[in-house]
Structure formats: C-alpha cells, structure tokens
Amino acid sequence: MSQNSLSEIRRSNLLFLIEQYGSIKRLNLALGRKEKDATLSQIKNKAPSSKTGAARQMGVAVARDIEKKLNYPFGWMDEEHPEIQPEPQGTGEINLKLGEKHKTTSQFTVIPLFEIRKRTTDGKFVPFRIGEIEMPNIFLERAAYPIEAEKALSFYVDELTANDFVSFGSIIVLDKSVKNYSKDGLYLVEINGNVFFRKIISSAKGGFIVQSSLSNSEHVQxxxxxxxxxxxxFCWVQQPI
Structure with a gap:
C-alpha cells in the first residue's frame, strides 16, 4: 500500500469520527486535546505544510493516539471500513439490490456505544467510544419513536452520569439527528463544554423547564x-433477574 493510499484511508476514518462526535472541537476534547487544536482540522482539509507545501497527512503517532484514546483496536485507523464509508458513485443500483437483500436477512443494527467520562485535565464531561451494541431492527422500526439506524448512538450510564431519569448501568439510545427541542423528553446536551443528560419540558408559562433530577429544575425562557x-x-435498564 502506498503512503498516499494509507493517508487517504486514515483521513476517511477521521472524517467518520468527526461526523460521529459532531465536530472537530468535540473530537479534540474526547482525545484530550485543546478545543482549538488545529492538527485534525489541517489533516481533514489537507492544509499545505508551511515548510514543504505538501498536503498535511496523518502520521503513525496521531493514528495510534486516536485508536488508544477512543478504544479502537490497534491499526483501526489504517484499515478501510466499508460499513462506515459513503457509497461510490455509479454503484447505486447494485448497492440498492444488496441493501434490499441485507434488509430482509439482517435482524440487528450495530450502534456505536459511548460513555461520558470526566476528564482529569479540566474536569469536563466528554464522550468516549467504548464499543458497540446490537439492537433488533424491530425495536427501531416499531418503536413509539422510530429511528433510522444511521442516526442512532448509544450511551452507557455510569456513576458519574446517573440521575433520577437515567439509572446506573442502563444504556440510552439517542437520535443524534435531533439538534433542537422537538418534544418533552430526555436529551443529551452540552452546557459550558460539559455533556449531561437533561429532561426538557415545555412550560405552560412560556419557556422551558430543564431538569437534572426530580428535585432540581430550572425555568428558562x-x-x-x-x-x-x-x-x-430508548432506555435499557440493568436489573437483577
């Protein structure tokens, strides 16, 4: 494999991670970097080097660091992952037929699993990928709130993030396409750089009630x-049987 090919694979995987985390800023935080660290942005945009003029590429050190910090297997950044890559142009009809076949045979959807961890450097809560879950397609298709597989993320609730609404050990499935209030419910939100679960309710007096627990709420306009x-x-609650 040529160095250029390896660089493009790493860049393609980087684009996927940026999309998963929502922005380069959030990916930087998950990696323990400063919010405005320009390294990943330069690689994404193929920024020319000030010394050589060549496009900035991802080296071994950065690739291994990403894998380690996000709990990916060693060498993951160096490999192509067709399941997360966009379809090549000109293969729509073929992929449509394959997709229809897959839809009738596959019974599960793989959803990335994250955990909200407290960083020791600045105390902020940020998402870290810790694995994945398999969810039956029937749950996605026939739920009270149906969700498309590519819009789903999941989060494990630990002792740092558990509250009255999300119990320790449960797994929350999130519709990441919802970026604005759409209905009363539980949301994952970012406040001052920290990530929390918050219940948001439309107030009859105008504005919203934002709850961190049953006994702690704030009315905002x-x-x-x-x-x-x-x-x-979705919320899967861990309980003894």
Missing part, C-alpha cells in the same frame, strides 16, 4: 445556553 446533541429514544 430559551435554550440558547445549551446545545442539544440528541434526543433519548
């Missing part, structure tokens, strides 16, 4: 001080 990452649509 608008939601401009928080950024909605997604709407929680």
């Amino acid at each position: 608008d939601l401009e001080n928080l950024r909605i990452i997604g709407l929680c649509v």
